[in-house]
Amino acid sequence: MTPRWTTAVLDTDQPGGWAVARSPEGFLFDDNGALFPREWLKRQELPILAEHGIGHLDGEPVYLLELRNHSEVSGCNWKGLRAFMLEGDHTLYKVLGYAAQIGTWAREHRFCGNCGQAMTQVPRERAMYCQPCDIRSYPRISPSMIVLVTRGDEILLGRSPRFVPGVYSTLAGFAEPGESAEDCLIREVREEVRIEVKNIQYMGSQCWPFPHSMMLGFHAEYAGGEIVCQEDEIEDAQWFNVHALPPLPASRSIARYLIDVYVARRLGHAEPVLPG
Numbered sequence: 001m002t003p004r005w006t007t008a009v010l011d012t013d014q015p016g017g018w019a020v021a022r023s024p025e026g027f028l029f030d031d032n033g034a035l036f037p038r039e040w041l042k043r044q045e046l047p048i049l050a051e052h053g054i055g056h057l058d059g060e061p062v063y064l065l066e067l068r069n070h071s072e073v074s075g076c077n078w079k080g081l082r083a084f085m086l087e088g089d090h091t092l093y094k095v096l097g098y099a100a101q102i103g104t105w106a107r108e109h110r111f112c113g114n115c116g117q118a119m120t121q122v123p124r125e126r127a128m129y130c131q132p133c134d135i136r137s138y139p140r141i142s143p144s145m146i147v148l149v150t151r152g153d154e155i156l157l158g159r160s161p162r163f164v165p166g167v168y169s170t171l172a173g174f175a176e177p178g179e180s181a182e183d184c185l186i187r188e189v190r191e192e193v194r195i196e197v198k199n200i201q202y203m204g205s206q207c208w209p210f211p212h213s214m215m216l217g218f219h220a221e222y223a224g225g226e227i228v229c230q231e232d233e234i235e236d237a238q239w240f241n242v243h244a245l246p247p248l249p250a251s252r253s254i255a256r257y258l259i260d261v262y263v264a265r266r267l268g269h270a271e272p273v274l275p276g
């Protein structure tokens with residue numbers, strides 16, 4: 001089956017197509033959704049910082065207007081990407097997730113990090129270019145490890161003070177320079193809960209556009225230690241029995257997938273599919 005959404009670098013000099021508008025307040029939307037006829041949207045006197053052609057949805061070109069700030073558009077409102085992830089159509093969320101990552105990069109790479117001069121968009125490539133320095137800047141992707149640690153019927157979940165009240169999730173953290181995915185996982189689990197792990201198994205990956213993580217998901221078994229929560233980062237962490245789980249992360253997250261797969265295996269149920 002051909003995917004409904006494919007990314008592409010499109011020529012912004014071509015007219016027509018659809019467009020999404022993104023500001024620090026989120027995406028513009030109305031009763032018909034977050035995609036607007038591009039020519040109409042460009043007539044709305046929006047404070048456009050950058051325009052990028054981002055791909056095709058059902059064969060139609062889609063562009064992103066990255067705005068300096070949000071502005072009033074009659075009959076429209078602004079909504080953050082997280083809300084689209086939680087409640088919206090999955091394909092639309094994929095379009096907006098990609099748009100958000102390109103928008104963040106476009107916003108943060110207007111000037112060369114080496115000499116400070118304005119950079120220009122490279123045609124037919126997703127890159128910003130500084131001619132005097134001959135430097136190309138590509139969208140940033142931050143590899144992050146996420147792991148479900150288990151001990152028989154028990155799974156190790158923690159909560160950060162940033163989480164929705166009551167929700168517990170798998171442990172996660174950003175890779176640092178010099179680390180392999182496995183090094184990062186072992187360090188993060190040690191830092192966050194002071195637990196040692198063994199038998200690390202790769203489970204799958206997921207793009208997490210908040211703002212530019214690439215989640216690498218693992219399963220690991222408990223090897224030793226008692227839970228000691230890292231100050232400021234982990235508010236609480238506990239071993240939960242698979243029959244008595246707390247409120248869990250959103251169903252589209254890889255965190256939830258890692259938990260659901262393990263629970264399904266323990267209980268002999270059908271395994272879930274990792275959301276793209």
Ligand SMILES: NC(=O)C1=CN([C@@H]2O[C@H](COP(=O)(O)OP(=O)(O)OC[C@H]3O[C@@H](n4cnc5c(N)ncnc54)[C@H](O)[C@@H]3O)[C@@H](O)[C@H]2O)C=CC1
Pocket residue numbers: 142144146169170171172173174175188206208210211213215249253254255256
């Ligand atoms: N899709 C999913 O199911 C889940 C995704 N996540 C994501 O995983 C990522 C990492 O999780 P956290 O526990 O927040 O990370 P973490 O345990 O490494 O701690 C966060 C800290 O890392 C530092 N940091 C921020 N951005 C960074 C970067 N790009 N590179 C290196 N360090 C950075 C900051 O000091 C920040 O306070 C986040 O993007 C988070 O949203 C976390 C849990 C579930």
Ligand SMILES: [Mg+2]
Pocket residue numbers: 171172173192233
């Ligand atoms: Mg963490």
Ligand SMILES: [Zn+2]
Pocket residue numbers: 112113114115116117130131132133134135
């Ligand atoms: Zn430069």
